[in-house]
Amino acid sequence: MNNCISEIILTEHDLQNTVKSLGEQITKDYKGKKLLLVALLKGSVIFLTDLMRSIKLDCKIDFMVVSSYTGTQNGGGNVNILKDLSMDITDLDILIVEDIIESGYTLNCVIEMIKLKNPNSIEICTLLDKPQKREVDISAKYVGKVIPDKFVIGYGLDYNEIYRNLPFVGVLNP
Numbered sequence: 001m002n003n004c005i006s007e008i009i010l011t012e013h014d015l016q017n018t019v020k021s022l023g024e025q026i027t028k029d030y031k032g033k034k035l036l037l038v039a040l041l042k043g044s045v046i047f048l049t050d051l052m053r054s055i056k057l058d059c060k061i062d063f064m065v066v067s068s069y070t071g072t073q074n075g076g077g078n079v080n081i082l083k084d085l086s087m088d089i090t091d092l093d094i095l096i097v098e099d100i101i102e103s104g105y106t107l108n109c110v111i112e113m114i115k116l117k118n119p120n121s122i123e124i125c126t127l128l129d130k131p132q133k134r135e136v137d138i139s140a141k142y143v144g145k146v147i148p149d150k151f152v153i154g155y156g157l158d159y160n161e162i163y164r165n166l167p168f169v170g171v172l173n174p
Contacts, residue, residue, distance in 0.1 A: 005170035018144040023054020035059040043099035046156035079109040100128040104136030
């Protein structure tokens with residue numbers, strides 16, 4: 001399985017430390033607030049699971065299925081909402097949990113939809129950020145790691161629905 005990787009971006013140990021650090025900061029920032037973690041599936045599910053165990057506060061979770069990928073290594077500007085939130089988020093403090101931010105189109109669309117539901121606040125936590133790919137003015141309050149413009153897989157990130165189960169993040173071998 002690992003011959004699909006040309007380089008490791010985050011080891012399993014790096015991921016644990018990154019998630020722990022993010023969880024500690026979120027715990028400090030959201031103390032006394034009504035925190036709802038909104039995971040964008042499928043890629044963020046492993047990150048969400050580890051992150052919520054690192055947050056030492058009561059919090060709720062909900063999920064959205066949002067897609068702008070079509071089985072290629074390049075995302076598109078077309079965003080499809082396949083599953084919306086299932087709970088009332090009025091007056092909740094929303095933290096969108098994302099696996100990776102590239103162009104920003106997907107998150108921009110999600111944020112605009114969430115704003116219509118009257119939350120108290122909206123912030124973004126992303127495991128990985130590729131600011132050089134940004135086409136929409138959007139940034140995350142919490143960033144695990146800024147990475148180069150390479151196609152990465154593992155720890156929830158996929159290529160054609162495979163490699164999500166890798167315990168690290170690596171660059172897909174071309």
